[in-house]
Amino acid sequence: MSELEEQISKRLTFAIISHPDAGKTTITEKLLLFGGAIHAAGAVKSNKSNRGTVSDFMKMEQERGISISTSVMGFDYRNRRVNLLDTPGHADFSEDTYRTLTAVDSALMVIDSVKGVEERTKKLCEICAMRDTPIITFLNKLDREGKEPIELLDEVEQELKISVCPMSWPVGQGRGFKGVYSIYENKLVFFDPNGVQTDNSIEVSDIYDKKLDELVGSEAKKLRDNIELINEIYPKFNKEEFLKGKITPLFFGSAINNFGIKELLDCFVDIAPPPTVRESDIRDVHANEEKFSGVIFKIHANLDPNHRDRIAFLRICSGVFEKNKQYQLVRTGKTYKSANPTAFMAQDRSIIDKAYPGDIVGLHDTGTLKIGDTLTTGEKFNFVGIPSFAPQIFRSVINTDPLKDKQFKKGLDQLGEEGVVQTFTKMSTKQKLVGVVGALQLEVIKARMEDEYKASCKFEPVDFTTACWIDSEDKESLNKFIAYYDSKMAIDTRGQYIFLAQSKWMLDRILEEHPKIKFYFTSDLK
C-alpha cells in the first residue's frame, strides 16, 4: 500500500444529522472525550440559538468565529483519523448543513427515542439519500420513558425509507433501563446512571446463555423474545448494503449518561467508509489518484470587523494537498497557492504542510474563492453535487442609502458567495431579489450589511412564494417559455434561469403543461 493509500484508509469524515434537541452536542462531546480531543465535559458549546433572535445568532456566530475550529473537529481513534464536521444548529441555516453533508463520506443520525423521527431528521436523511451516504443510527435518551423500540424501528423504516439493522437492543427503558445487549459483540452492557463508563459489560455466549437470567431477571425472557423477533424481521448486518446507504446499523443508548456511545464509535470506526470516489462534471475522481483535487464546500466570514478575512473550507478529494504549492482554480483558470493552510485538530488550529483525501483544510481568503469551487493540479473539471436549494422565502431587497450603492452591491455579492443568501435579478424589472431558507436569515443579512459593509437595506414582499431552476435540451422551447413568462423569470448569480410562481399549485400546473421544460428544485453550483 502506498503512503497515500494508507492515509486514505485511515480517514473517516462524517457529520451528525439530527433534529434540534435530540442530543447532537452531547454526543459530539462524548465522541471528542473518547477520541482524547478534549479532557473535560462542557468544552463543546451548543451552537443552537435558543431564543431564535438575530442578536443571539450573531453573538453565537461571533463566538464561533473566534474559535472557528469547532467547524471541523479532528481526532484520532484506534486506527482512524476522524474528521467530524459540525453543522449549524438553527433550522433557518439548513442550507449550510446540506452543503456540509456533501463533504462527508458518512453520517451519524441521532434520534430522540421519546420523540421519534422528527422533521429535520427526515429532510437531512433525504439529502444523504441523494448521494447514497452511509448512515449509522443512534437512538438516544433511553433513560427516559420513550416509544417502544420496535415502534421506533418501524418509524425509522417508514419515515426515512431506509432499512434498519439493530446492532444492540435495550433491556428495559426509562426508569427501568438496565442496559443494552450488544448483538454485534454478544455481550450485555450495564447502564450506570452516574454516567461513568467503566467496563461494566459481561460477555455471554448468546441470548440463551443462562447468565442472562441471573443478570437481568425477568427482563431476560422479554429480551430473548425481542431478539428472536428482530432476527426474523430484520436482515443481518451487510456492509455492502450499508456502504450503498441502503441499510442503517442502529444502536440504543443515552448520550448524557455516556452510555452506548463507545460501542457506537467502536463499530463506526470498523465499518465507516474511507474516502473513495467523487463525481465531477467530466469523470469520476478516485481518492487514490496521485494528483491533488479538492472542493470548497463552505465559506465562513469572521464577524470581527477588524479581521475581514474569510475562511474557505476545502475538502481534499484526491491526492495530497501541500502548503505553498501552486494549484489551479478551475472556475477562473488562475493559479492558487496557500501559504498557511489550516488543519482542525480538536480545539486547535495549526498550519499544516500536507493534507490527504477526507481531510478538511481552512484556506484564508480575501474573496478569491466561492462555494463549489474546484482546485486541481491543472486538469479542468468541477466537482458536482454541491447544490443550491430552492429558497422558501423571497423578498425584494432595496438599498436605502443611495450614497452607499457600492457597499450595498459588494455586501450582497459577498454574502451570496458565502452562501448566506441567494440573490437573483428579475429579468423584466432588473429588481434585486433575495431568497432564503428561514426568516432569521433575512435579519442576519440586514445586520451584517450594516455591521460589515456599512450599507443599509430593507426588504419588501414579492408576489411569488416558490421558485425553481429551469432548463431544456430543446432550446427553442426554453426560449419560448422564457419569453412567454417574462415577468416571472429571474437570473441567478451563475446566469441560470429561475422561474418564480405565485403558489405551489400554480407551479405544478405549469410543470404539467410544459413537458419539454425541466424544472429543478436543487441546482448544482458550477
Ligand code: G4P
Ligand atoms: P442538540 O445539540 O441536538 O440540540 O441537543 P443537546 O445535545 O444540546 O441535547 C438537548 C437536551 O437533551 C439537553 O438538555 C441534553 O442534556 C439532553 N440530553 C441529551 N442526551 C440525553 C440523554 O441520553 N438522556 C436525557 N434524559 N437527556 C439527554 P437541556 O435541558 O436542553 O440542556 P442542558 O441544560 O442539559 O444542557
